[in-house]
Amino acid sequence: MDLVTITVFLLVSTVAIGKGSDWFTDSLIPIARKLGVSGVSVGLILVSVAVSLPEILVAGYGALKGHPDLSLGVALGSIICNIGLMTGISALVRPLKVHTHVILRDGVFSVVAPILVFAVASEGELTRFEGLAFMLLFIPYVINVFLQEKLASKFQKQKDFKDIEMKLNLLGFDVGKLKSGWMSFFLGIGLLILGAQFFTNTIIQIVNQFAANELIIGLTIGAIGPSIPNILAAYKATKKGMGDVAVSETLGSNIFTLLVTMGFLAFLSPIKISERWIYFEIPVMIIMSLMLLVFMTTRKTISKVEGSILLGSYLLVLFLQIFIFK
Numbered sequence: 001m002d003l004v005t006i007t008v009f010l011l012v013s014t015v016a017i018g019k020g021s022d023w024f025t026d027s028l029i030p031i032a033r034k035l036g037v038s039g040v041s042v043g044l045i046l047v048s049v050a051v052s053l054p055e056i057l058v059a060g061y062g063a064l065k066g067h068p069d070l071s072l073g074v075a076l077g078s079i080i081c082n083i084g085l086m087t088g089i090s091a092l093v094r095p096l097k098v099h100t101h102v103i104l105r106d107g108v109f110s111v112v113a114p115i116l117v118f119a120v121a122s123e124g125e126l127t128r129f130e131g132l133a134f135m136l137l138f139i140p141y142v143i144n145v146f147l148q149e150k151l152a153s154k155f156q157k158q159k160d161f162k163d164i165e166m167k168l169n170l171l172g173f174d175v176g177k178l179k180s181g182w183m184s185f186f187l188g189i190g191l192l193i194l195g196a197q198f199f200t201n202t203i204i205q206i207v208n209q210f211a212a213n214e215l216i217i218g219l220t221i222g223a224i225g226p227s228i229p230n231i232l233a234a235y236k237a238t239k240k241g242m243g244d245v246a247v248s249e250t251l252g253s254n255i256f257t258l259l260v261t262m263g264f265l266a267f268l269s270p271i272k273i274s275e276r277w278i279y280f281e282i283p284v285m286i287i288m289s290l291m292l293l294v295f296m297t298t299r300k301t302i303s304k305v306e307g308s309i310l311l312g313s314y315l316l317v318l319f320l321q322i323f324i325f326k
Contacts, residue, residue, distance in 0.1 A: 009202040010225060015173065016195030017054045018229035022172025024188030025050045026180045029168050032161070041149045043164040045142060048252035050171060054226035055253075056261050057196035062218070063268050067204060072271055073218020074226070075261050076281055079114070081223045082250045083288045084314020086234045091307020093235060096243035098296045101156065105148045106251035107293050109141050113258040114286045121273040121282055131266025138259040163245055170233035170245075199225055215274075219281070219321055247302065254289070284317050 028050060032043045055078045062071035090096060116137070120130050149157065178184040203222050207214050230253065234246035265271060291313070295306040302310075 006202060006206060009198065010221065013195050013199035013202060014225045014228055016191050017058075017199060017226055018173040018195075018232075019175075020172070020188050020190070020192030020195050021050070021054060021229045022174070022188070023178055023184040024053070024192060025168045025171040026178065027182070027185035027188060029165060029180050032164050032168060041142075041146045043161065044145055044252065047164055047167050047249070048256040050168065051230055051249055051253040052256040052261060053192060054196060054229065055223075055257060056264070057192060058200050058222060058226050059261055059265055060268070061197055061200040062204070062222075063265050065200065065204060067207070067214055068265070068269055068271050069214040069274075070200075070203065070207065070218040070222060071265050072262075072277075073215045074222040075257055075265060076277075076285060077219035077223025078227050079254045079257055079285055080219075080281075080288055080314060080317060081227045082230070082254055083292050084310050084317070085224070085227065086231045087246055087250045087292060087302065088307045088309075088311030088314060089231065090234045090238040090243060090246035091302045092304055092311065093238045094241070094243055095304060096238065096247050096302040096307075098244060098247050098300050098302065099156075100300065101148055101152060102244065102248050102251070103293075103296050103300075105145060106248060106255060107296055109144070109255050110251045111286070111289045111293050113137075113255055114282065114289050117258055117262065118278070118282045118286060122278055124273050124278075126262070126266035126271040126273065128267050128270055131263040131268075131270075134259050134263030134266065136263075138256070138263075141255055141259070163242065163248065166237060166240075166242055167233065167245055167249060170236050172229045172233070196226070215276070215281075216321055220318065243302075247296065250292070280320075288313060288317075 028046055032046065035043055055074060059071040059074040062068075062074060087096070116134075120126060120134075149160075152160070178187065200222075203217050203225075206212055206221070207217055230249060234249055237243070237245035237249075288310070291310065292302075295302045295310075
């Protein structure tokens, strides 16, 4: 394939992923409404799964095709992308207010999880047992979400419920909306799977045809492509004055990706961790997660300046990955 064909394939598959996400998340809205303010916790978990699903499918399919480094790049790269692009760009549009319960519910976990990944990865391999342990570690996060809901006021529960509906409404591309229901669910899942396969096959073709580094392709193209629908959703929410949606979407997706997606990948097949990951990518992920937590807790607002720092840090990391540590 020439470069033009590859670009077209990437665009088509990204649109398929975005449209699939749109129809799939639309089908979850009736479920969220039935849960109402009494099921905010379940709704939050649903959103975390929905936001992370494109990355899970791309990373999982890459692992099944025998490209674990590519899959790992997609998973970890999407976390750095979420912080730098999704939160950074949103903060540049409008300062993002962050509520205390979001910091307590998601902020601390979003830093602890990458530190745990670093501790385990420093041994040079993620085993099936460690992958299972990562997935089980998602349970304490779920328990924390339920405990936070119990402590929340009725007003806060109503606000959280509106945020859930907003996130589900905004995820994916707006063109070609379907009525929420089983049809949108099955069409969404089907299009997501096809788009993820098409996208993964294309980036594998890039690796094979141009002898590109799997890690680099996963961290850049592989991570950014499936994240585009989420970045657009965060941008649209911020424009509507709901900047906290962008922050909670980033945190929830990152926690799910680190514990469940990483765990699932290692459970499928043990992952070898190169020294580069231990000395650069994973520490960068920890530093950016800490930066985000500090920005959130200082004034409970991520300012435009702080957003530009997050975006600038991401662009610097991208430059180093492509041109220095290639």
